[in-house]
Amino acid sequence: MADPATAPGDSPAARAQTIALVDDDRNILTTLSISLQAEGFATRVYTDGETALKALLDNPPDLAIFDIKMPRMDGLSLLQALRAQSSLPVIFLTSKDEEPDEALGLAMGADDYITKPFSQRLLVARIRAILRRSELTRTPxxxxxxxxxxxxxxxxxxxxxxxxxxxxxxxxxxxxxxxxxxxxxxxxxxxxxxxxxxxxxxxxxxxxxxxxxxxxxxxxxxxxxxxxxxxxxxxxxxxxxxxxxxxxxx
Structure with missing residues (x-):
């Protein structure tokens, strides 16, 4: 189920960039959401791939972070379904024993991956790097x-x-x-x-x-x-x- 939390100060005039988090571990979702909001991002959280897919297509965030191992629809299946309709930037969260999944995820169109356990600082740095590369400017x-x-x-x-x-x-x-x-x-x-x-x-x-x-x-x-x-x-x-x-x- 989605949690449409937004960062403090989010407004139409100065919209916070939105990060969607998809993981079946609610503790990870809560920790990441709090950390990212502290960095000025808005967050939405989803606990399974099927729910996330519809939300990501209906109301795209600026970037999404997927865990690979999830019920109903895992991260690789979610990425494959998403890439059929969207070029949304995606970062994978993986475990140390998931190297084949990392390679497959990148080959399928993921923009980056981070291996657990990871530092919040590293994740934020990766997010900002991808957003800088993908952000659409409206400058003439x-x-x-x-x-x-x-x-x-x-x-x-x-x-x-x-x-x-x-x-x-x-x-x-x-x-x-x-x-x-x-x-x-x-x-x-x-x-x-x-x-x-x-x-x-x-x-x-x-x-x-x-x-x-x-x-x-x-x-x-x-x-x-x-x-x-x-x-x-x-x-x-x-x-x-x-x-x-x-x-x-x-």
Missing amino acids: SDAAAAEGLPELVVRGRLQLDPARHQVTWEGEPVSLTVTEFLILEALATRPGVVKSRNQLMDAAYSEDVYVDDRTIDSHIKRLRRKFRAVDPEFGAIDTLYGAGYSFSDA
């Missing part, structure tokens, strides 16, 4: 340039707006996760240059998140699938077997 383009925000990246039919985390292909919007966006940005900013999987890992993940080659391959497959939903002939992401990937849209 000329004002964005004056403030030193990243400029638009235009490569043929592709347009990326890093400041707003927006992507279009032939004018049609393409919804990407934070990780997918960063991988695409790394490729598109240097068209024709082959980026190795390690280089794409460095572009998409923080230094202390470890992923394997298959994770990057899974992200590339999802990127191609999303663009082909807009343009069935999309072929701008090239594979150089044994070397990596490049972007080319002449």
Whole structure:
């Protein structure tokens, strides 16, 4: 059941960023919720994946944190169902013996994971890092340039707006996760240059998140699938077997 707690001072004029917490351990939910509210976030809590999924789609928060092991719908199933309809940033909470689940979660589109037990300071730092990368700004383009925000990246039919985390292909919007966006940005900013999987890992993940080659391959497959939903002939992401990937849209 959801607990629509909000941080003190939350208002339409200065809305606190909202974090959804999904875990069947009510003690963890209470502890995390109190800690995050103390940091200025609003929180919503859910004790099972099925309840959380509907709420996350009907009223999306700014970021969600899932435990992997839950009744009714576990964290991996919840992520899979969510990714079919949403690019909401997601952090996994895992135990030390859940390394295969960590890798699978990242390959399925999670933005980060944290291993239990963890410090509240580490969790807050990870949350803020992802929100900085994914937050949509509403600054007009000329004002964005004056403030030193990243400029638009235009490569043929592709347009990326890093400041707003927006992507279009032939004018049609393409919804990407934070990780997918960063991988695409790394490729598109240097068209024709082959980026190795390690280089794409460095572009998409923080230094202390470890992923394997298959994770990057899974992200590339999802990127191609999303663009082909807009343009069935999309072929701008090239594979150089044994070397990596490049972007080319002449």
